[in-house]
Amino acid sequence: MAGHSKWKNIQRRKNAQDAKKGKIFMVHAKNIYLAAKQGGGDLGTNASLRTAVDKAKADNMPNDNIERAIKKATGSLDGVSYEEFNYEGYGPGGVAVIVQVLTDNRNRTAAEVRHSFKKNGGNLGENGSVSFMFDRKGYMIILNEDDEISEDEITLQALEAGADDVIVQDGGYEILTAPDSFDNACQYLKNNGYQLEEAEITLIPQNYTMLSPEDEEKMNRLIDMLEDNEDVQDIYHNMKTDD
Structure with missing residues (x-):
């Protein structure tokens, strides 16, 4: 990966x-x-x-x-009621994009997300138009910026915790689990002294799309614009990034 x-x-x-x-x-x-x-x-x-x-x-x-x-x-405190839902669509070069939002005003958020896609060469699609290209997984990050944790060590511990895969990155490790194994895996790793920088149920793309430099620049602008929106919680896409 x-x-x-x-x-x-x-x-x-x-x-x-x-x-x-x-x-x-x-x-x-x-x-x-x-x-x-x-x-x-x-x-x-x-x-x-x-x-x-x-x-x-x-x-x-x-x-x-x-x-x-x-x-x-x-539900034990009155206040603003938030809705959670996803927008699906395509970015520049046909990149599949899912935008997870949490908002107290669906109409406002829909208009803002649609504008972000349109301005950067993408378009929104119907529900289900790209979600089939992603798998739901438990996801954790353990940082290793000082190279204190060996790949063999974390791989063994992660497998003992019930993980499906360990991905080595520059400065840390990504650990993937089945959604129903996520909580137990988190607890196991914490009990064994590991600090989880990230821990969530997320969407992982099944494959990746390589873009031209021009389309990659447009896609990065789309991501930046969406990230500036306070209603946007996460952005999932299958753009191929540098190793």
Whole structure:
């Protein structure tokens, strides 16, 4: 899976978030809300929520804000009601794109996402038009920037945890699991001393599309524009990225 786009997406998102520290609590609140909505508000049984909360605390998000986001998601606090859904379409050069959003105004978000596609040479499609090109997987990142974790070590531990695959990247490892093995794998790795930089159920492309330099530039502009939209939670695509 060389050139795996998920790793690149996360690096891009981190850079974008670092440049917008004023919005970081809003990003964390939505991520916590989404994780609690999907898997419940119990940190003990929801690995995605634990990871989202840990990241929020690392950025000094107040506990009251964290608890409020969880309560909104579980229906125990009145407030803004968010909807989660996906847009599907094609970017420049026929790249398959799925945009995951969390919004309190579906009409506004639809118009903004449609505009982003149109402005950058893409077009939105119907539900199901590209989702068949992706597999739903549990996904984790373990950083290894100082080369302290050997490939053999993490591969053995990940397989013991129930992982399907370990992908070596520059500066870390990606670990893939079946969705129903995700929570147990997260807990196993944490219990064995590994820190999970990312942990989520995500979409992984089955194959990748190579673009011309011109189309790749347009596709990167589309991604940048979507990432600037506060309603966009994640962007999945099958553009082939550099190794």
